[in-house]
Amino acid sequence: MSGGKWDHLVLLYQECATQGSIAMHLPHKGLLRYEDHHRLLLEMQHGDRWHFLLSLKRDLRGEPQEGAQLGWTRANTMEVEPLERRSANGEFSSYVYPRDFGSIPVPDAWAGYLSQVQEIASTRVILIAFINIPLVAIVLNILWQLLVPRAKTDPPVVFHWIPIVGSAIEYGNDPMKFFVTCQAKVTVCLGPKGNNFVLGGKSTVFNAEDAYTHLTTPVFGHDVVYDVPNEIFMEQKKFVKFGLSTDNLRAYVGMIEQEVEDFLRNDLSLSTYQQNDVTAWGSFESVKMLSEITILTASRTLQGSEVRGSLNKSFADTYTDLDGGFTPINFMFPNLPLESYRKRDRAQKKMSDFYVEFIKRRRSGGGSGQHEHDMISALLDQKYRSGRSLPDHEIAHIMIALLMAGQHTSSATGSWALLHLADKPDVAEALYQEQLKHFGVNGRPGKFRPLTHEDMRDLPVLDSVIRETLRVHPPIHSIMRGVRDDVPVPTTLAAPSSKSGSGSYIVPKGHYVLASPLFSQKDPKIWRNADAWDPYRWNDPEGVAMMALKEYSDETGEKIDFGFGAVSKGTDSPYQPFGAGRHRYYQFAYLQLGTIIATLIRKLEFKTTTGIPEHNYHTMITMPKTPRDIHYRRRHFD
Numbered sequence: 222m223s224g225g226k227w228d229h230l231v232l233l234y235q236e237c238a239t240q241g242s243i244a245m246h247l248p249h250k251g252l253l254r255y256e257d258h259h260r261l262l263l264e265m266q267h268g269d270r271w272h273f274l275l276s277l278k279r280d281l282r283g284e285p286q287e288g289a290q291l292g293w294t295r296a297n298t299m300e301v302e303p304l305e306r307r308s309a310n311g312e313f314s315s316y317v318y319p320r321d322f323g324s325i326p327v328p329d330a331w332a333g334y335l336s337q338v339q340e341i342a343s344t345r346v347i348l349i350a351f352i353n354i355p356l357v358a359i360v361l362n363i364l365w366q367l368l369v370p371r372a373k374t375d376p377p378v379v380f381h382w383i384p385i386v387g388s389a390i391e392y393g394n395d396p397m398k399f400f401v402t403c404q405a406k407v408t409v410c411l412g413p414k415g416n417n418f419v420l421g422g423k424s425t426v427f428n429a430e431d432a433y434t435h436l437t438t439p440v441f442g443h444d445v446v447y448d449v450p451n452e453i454f455m456e457q458k459k460f461v462k463f464g465l466s467t468d469n470l471r472a473y474v475g476m477i478e479q480e481v482e483d484f485l486r487n488d489l490s491l492s493t494y495q496q497n498d499v500t501a502w503g504s505f506e507s508v509k510m511l512s513e514i515t516i517l518t519a520s521r522t523l524q525g526s527e528v529r530g531s532l533n534k535s536f537a538d539t540y541t542d543l544d545g546g547f548t549p550i551n552f553m554f555p556n557l558p559l560e561s562y563r564k565r566d567r568a569q570k571k572m573s574d575f576y577v578e579f580i581k582r583r584r585s586g587g588g589s590g591q592h593e594h595d596m597i598s599a600l601l602d603q604k605y606r607s608g609r610s611l612p613d614h615e616i617a618h619i620m621i622a623l624l625m626a627g628q629h630t631s632s633a634t635g636s637w638a639l640l641h642l643a644d645k646p647d648v649a650e651a652l653y654q655e656q657l658k659h660f661g662v663n664g665r666p667g668k669f670r671p672l673t674h675e676d677m678r679d680l681p682v683l684d685s686v687i688r689e690t691l692r693v694h695p696p697i698h699s700i701m702r703g704v705r706d707d708v709p710v711p712t713t714l715a716a717p718s719s720k721s722g723s724g725s726y727i728v729p730k731g732h733y734v735l736a737s738p739l740f741s742q743k744d745p746k747i748w749r750n751a752d753a754w755d756p757y758r759w760n761d762p763e764g765v766a767m768m769a770l771k772e773y774s775d776e777t778g779e780k781i782d783f784g785f786g787a788v789s790k791g792t793d794s795p796y797q798p799f800g801a802g803r804h805r806y807y808q809f810a811y812l813q814l815g816t817i818i819a820t821l822i823r824k825l826e827f828k829t830t831t832g833i834p835e836h837n838y839h840t841m842i843t844m845p846k847t848p849r850d851i852h853y854r855r856r857h858f859d
């Protein structure tokens with residue numbers, strides 16, 4: 222660049238004290254952009270006449286800076302073209318440069334400096350853009366919401382400051398509070414009618430893959446669950462359902478009971494229990510303990526002996542890295558150049574290879590251990606309607622999906638249940654008495670016959686405890702679907718307030734809809750004392766709770782086969798902890814939780830000194846916040 226007008230002025234000062242002893246007075250606007258021991262870079266307004274005064278103070282020893290010299294720099298040579306000196310008074314050297322900068326030619330020799338100046342200028346442009354673009358976007362977003370008329374059919378939008386992010390932060394901090402505040406404005410999907418609208422919709426219209434695949438596929442792996450068309454996934458669900466045969470569930474109860482008893486006997490966190498002392502109280506961290514018991518029992522039953530035998534540090538590390546990909550951040554941003562994302566991808570590959578390796582061993586007739594009841598042996602025998610068998614990687618990825626989908630949901634529910642039992646000793650006592658009544662052996666203290674699958678169907682207190690825990694703390698508080706076609710909202714659910722009284726909202730294609738079991742399960746218009754954990758509400762056969770359950774799982778009610786066997790529709794019910802419609806899920810979880818809680822209550826008394834924790838909505842699955850320790854005491858001697 223040569224000639225032309227100046228945008229920048231580079232001042233070089235030499236032999237000047239290096240400790241920031243220069244004061245600069247700019248009588249006009251201008252920006253001091255850069256300073257080091259030898260240079261000042263002033264950014265000047267293009268074409269302006271600029272006057273400036275630069276004063277040199279005394280140096281650090283208090284001596285006037287005689288040798289200080291100001292001037293134009295000549296490239297990197299450090300040669301200085303002196304500025305016109307107008308005044309000096311022993312203590313100060315003041316320079317006034319009254320020239321019209323617009324007329325100063327730019328010698329070629331200055332190119333080095335100028336490129337540096339340009340670099341700084343473009344950094345500045347980037348910086349300004351960095352600050353201003355979001356500001357402009359926010360302003361435009363607000364104006365758009367306030368001024369741009371919306372089509373009468375567009376569902377109302379909750380006012381939000383930040384575009385794209387929308388209300389996600391408010392919602393993520395406390396979904397229930399967000400729903401309650403917005404209900405007047407956004408009614409589309411809330412309540413039983415909202416649930417029915419979203420969960421009862423066709424998958425060609427309200428689609429789960431579109432809402433979840435970016436989160437689940439990097440964790441589960443390809444070609445399963447939400448990475449395949451819905452009809453294929455429904456076939457995969459049928460295969461899993463086949464694995465959860467009554468025979469297998471029967472076998473699982475004993476395995477889970479045994480696994481929990483082993484844990485009590487051996488885990489370091491239960492050392493007080495292991496002392497065989499019925500007076501001493503110990504304590505455990507509820508989520509930590511339930512997480513361990515959940516993975517132990519799931520791997521002993523569904524996952525198979527290879528996984529159970531591999532629950533060592535290396536497996537735990539891989540699991541932790543994979544789990545690190547299952548967070549709200551991953552949901553918002555599926556791929557970021559962050560280490561946690563790279564760890565997720567490496568862990569997925571490692572976990573997948575691990576399963577594939579022993580699937581191959583099993584196929585070739587090798588491998589040790591008994592496999593007859595686990596899910597892998599069920600999947601090995603399955604075929605799609607097309608006649609195709611499941612390849613190794615699909616079996617591996619279904620197993621990873623089951624592992625990940627069941628882990629936090631079940632451990633969160635178990636933790637909440639124990640925390641409430643610790644908080645309400647009367648309910649814990651009722652639960653214990655129920656175990657005594659059904660399984661006690663000749664009144665001998667601490668002696669129970671083993672649990673069985675058949676018995677588990679007739680334990681009303683245990684049922685009430687699990688049901689109520691899932692009502693107050695559904696681990697999945699929101700269920701989403703991607704909208705594949707413009708969908709009119711039934712006017713009975715919500716309609717624009719039009720004077721003519723006609724018209725309906727249309728949820729546009731490409732949007733998402735959300736149903737919230739949390740909302741309908743805690744709606745005070747439906748549930749008396751909705752926030753209270755009260756298992757006794759499930760005792761009244763005519764009460765709201767049992768009516769909701771009847772609607773949810775009514776054996777005699779309407780059934781639909783979505784491709785994995787007939788299930789009750791349940792989309793109308795205000796109680797839907799396991800979702801509803803084609804994506805509903807529950808059998809194994811209920812059995813696993815029931816057996817864990819029953820086994821623990823037989824052996825332990827609980828209490829809490831910190832009460833019931835708040836909800837942590839920042840995790841994908843709603844967890845109790847800390848502190849969440851539970852104190853325990855052994856009920857009986859061995």
Ligand code: HEM
Pocket residue numbers: 429458523622623624626627628630631634691695696697700701797798799800801803804805806807809810
């Ligand atoms: C208390 C425990 C659990 C709760 C409350 C729970 C809740 C749910 C809910 C609400 C959904 C529906 C999501 C939707 O419609 O978008 C779901 C789906 C699913 N759950 Fe669970 N779950 C639990 C335990 C488990 C366990 C133990 C497993 C595996 C063994 C599991 C595997 C799955 C799978 C594979 C799906 C996807 C089903 C589909 O989209 O069709 N869940 N779960």
